[in-house]
Amino acid sequence: MKNYFKLKSIYKKISKFKNIEAIMHWDQATMMPSGSSEARAEDMAELSLHIHQLSKNPIIPELIDLAYNEISTSEEQSCLNEIKRSWSNSNILTDDLVQAKALAGAKCEHAWRTQREENDWISFSQNFKTVVELSQEEAQIRAEALQTTPYNAMLNLYEPGMSTNELDNIFNNIKCWLPNLINQVQQKQQNEPYIKPEGTFPIKQQKEMGLKVMKTLGFDFNSGRLDISLHPFCGGTSQDIRITTRYDENDFIQSLMGIIHETGHARYEQGLPQKYRGLPAGQARSMGIHESQSLFFEMQIGRSSEFISYLAPLAQNIFKQNKQKIFTKDNLKKIYTRVQPDYIRVDADEVTYPAHIILRYEIEKDLMNKKVSYKDIPEIWDLKMKKYLNLSTKGNYKNGCMQDIHWTDGSFGYFPSYTLGAMYAAQFMATIKNQIDVNECLSQKNLAPIFKWLSKNIWEKGSLLETNDVIMQATNESLNPQYFKEHLESRYL
Amino acid sequence: MKNYFKLKSIYKKISKFKNIEAIMHWDQATMMPSGSSEARAEDMAELSLHIHQLSKNPIIPELIDLAYNEISTSEEQSCLNEIKRSWSNSNILTDDLVQAKALAGAKCEHAWRTQREENDWISFSQNFKTVVELSQEEAQIRAEALQTTPYNAMLNLYEPGMSTNELDNIFNNIKCWLPNLINQVQQKQQNEPYIKPEGTFPIKQQKEMGLKVMKTLGFDFNSGRLDISLHPFCGGTSQDIRITTRYDENDFIQSLMGIIHETGHARYEQGLPQKYRGLPAGQARSMGIHESQSLFFEMQIGRSSEFISYLAPLAQNIFKQNKQKIFTKDNLKKIYTRVQPDYIRVDADEVTYPAHIILRYEIEKDLMNKKVSYKDIPEIWDLKMKKYLNLSTKGNYKNGCMQDIHWTDGSFGYFPSYTLGAMYAAQFMATIKNQIDVNECLSQKNLAPIFKWLSKNIWEKGSLLETNDVIMQATNESLNPQYFKEHLESRYL
Structure with missing residues (x-):
């Protein structure tokens, strides 16, 4: 040995x-x-x-x-x-290519920060051209080594084992039912008015609420922290996990659900197998599995009726000076389950979110496989947004194809992780519900059995199993988008 | 090249x-x-x-x-x-010796944290014996390379260019007048009652006060921060300097002057020559010069009547809920210039402080030069404390020879830096007063001319000059303890 x-x-x-x-x-x-x-x-x-x-x-x-x-x-x-x-x-890549891509990515991303504000696709596309070309070169090299297509090779960096064939099947399935579901939900919610958060929600109180919820969700403060940053993230190490949020004094909605989301990432990291600390096998399995944990916390637990029943009195108690009607269980639930097709992915609800991802997936796949040119992106974007969400982004680059940071530094292949995560999370919850009385757990604020299941089936596995084996062992079948569909239908219809 | x-x-x-x-x-x-x-x-x-x-x-x-x-x-x-x-x-040292000393030091320091509380010299001295022996070995090796005495060689690690001969002269000079000065000051202050800080001084307000004072003292918050730690320090890098303090809700005295002290260290670091960033020549000259800057800020500026005239209304304004008589200029001045011989060095006033240092210097010099054994320390400590400060530490190891962290990890040669710093600071201020109307600057809260002098003569020099040359070029003479004596006499008599 x-x-x-x-x-x-x-x-x-x-x-x-x-x-x-x-x-x-x-x-x-x-x-x-x-x-x-x-x-x-x-x-x-x-x-x-x-x-x-x-x-x-x-x-x-x-x-x-x-x-x-x-x-x-x-x-x-x-x-x-x-x-x-x-x-x-x-x-697998030469140092020269790594360096060239890093430089081009840094340049493109840096300029993008102002170009996006200025809706300046022409200037952006000049930097972006190089990023795309270098990423295509990277994809080609990786593809040859793995004996697969260029996009598959990029996808494997974030979701090892996943393939374009499987994603095409899954996303085509979603595309069959999603537009109709969105319509139905919107019609239903038209008749369900609610009170929007108004007034000031002091940061100190928002933080107090966030910390209480993290504690309920089992975050280990002896090995982690909560702080503030411009872009919320979960960072640090598995021994010292540090999540961040951003507070808006006019709105407590985003920061609270953001904290719940990052707590999911954090608990996965805190729960990775100690025995393999410092080794690749002891790390998180994939971006999709990571996202499945944050979305399990945010979507499966955080936005459930039962959890909102816990949040409501907590918020009433903490935000004493605010209009208390905002914080009724019914109103909070309406706030946290509102569906509204819109331009921006990061602000999207869980029903319209997959449409944003499928659109990006289809474009980046064709881009890496050299079926389309970077020049065509705005037009394709507009067509697909019309088709999937009935919104036009013609001339609106800022809220269209220039909205995300991912492509600016060449992270092609990352986007599917978000929707894979949502689907894994729904499948996990469906399985857990067969084994545990989840509604009872949530109502009793006794989340331990749920976390125990996640720990045993996901966290403790680290990267010891391939993703498909994690899903198989945990749920007795491979990834099945049906659970995600059922989750959305049961919550929103 | x-x-x-x-x-x-x-x-x-x-x-x-x-x-x-x-x-x-x-x-x-x-x-x-x-x-x-x-x-x-x-x-x-x-x-x-x-x-x-x-x-x-x-x-x-x-x-x-x-x-x-x-x-x-x-x-x-x-x-x-x-x-x-x-x-x-x-x-110059073998890896084995470095490692052995690091291990012995870590072990001794760690155990000391509880042994000191328990006043347990016997157990402490068992670990300490190894630290002393390894330090003596180190001193011997360094001495041979530098063709000097063992203690001189250790001293050179912290204050390059300084020698035992020079320190003996300086400290013997101080010993001639210090005991008498302490007596005189004590007699004078007996008839000067003052109101001790009482009540609660909320941390938020103490921090507000600290930040205001740091701003007045020119701290660059664009390249630094103020935070909280158990033991206050000035850390980080010269581009990103981070000072810390510790707040006691029952007392604002220590934290405020601590912040002023660390701000002195910080401004030195922030003012080091950019051209030599990352090179030894671009670093702080020595521990003594570093301490001279913190003590310049704390003793020469911070505790001056003029600066206290600025602090008093600021404190009155910030601590509105407290008894305002505490914060009169006269009372604050009395608080900040109280002289009282006591056991603990870190709590000592600037008049009795040199006695603590001279005592330690004399012991560590003889220890490194193998004139005394580690076993003799408690007895020598008691004798010297009686002689210099009229206090007995017999059997009181906790507040005697076990009070400091420095020796526990073998940092012999460090202590003189404190009093060298105090003397350099007094000499700098005497020179500045010949060139600038310092009292006018302080009264007008226009400290820029003073900082400009420090920057030009000390900060910007980095380590480009030997210490003695820094002092010579800045003040037209070598280190002269007379300035320190005059400073103490003028402030305290």
């Missing part, structure tokens, strides 16, 4: 520097004074280079080959497979 | 990892949840090992030799000298 142990110790060392990088990133987003950003960028580049060098250690592939002859258990096999995957993903 | 540039790039790289280490240390002391401390310690050990390996790069001494033939200006010469000093300091 000499080589296997040596390999593990190399990866554990790399993970320590990655932990440091994660805390430094958190610091950058939450604590760092703005005047230090340039010096900090230099420090972080040095750290990132060091991690890159450690990850490229030429001894690693030799050790991997030798280690395969040493191991015996299936866990060791998984451990080694994940090391091999990690090694391949980070070594 | 090929080798010179290569050398500089090696040191700039090291400094980037040291910056990361500094922010991570700050995080550990201010933000990190306690449950992460074990995992964090592992991450930090890995980072520290990496910095150590970079610093030991065997190419460095070759490059130094070659670079001396390439350089031409005096600044390049200084730059290279400081690199050489840094290299020698960190490479």
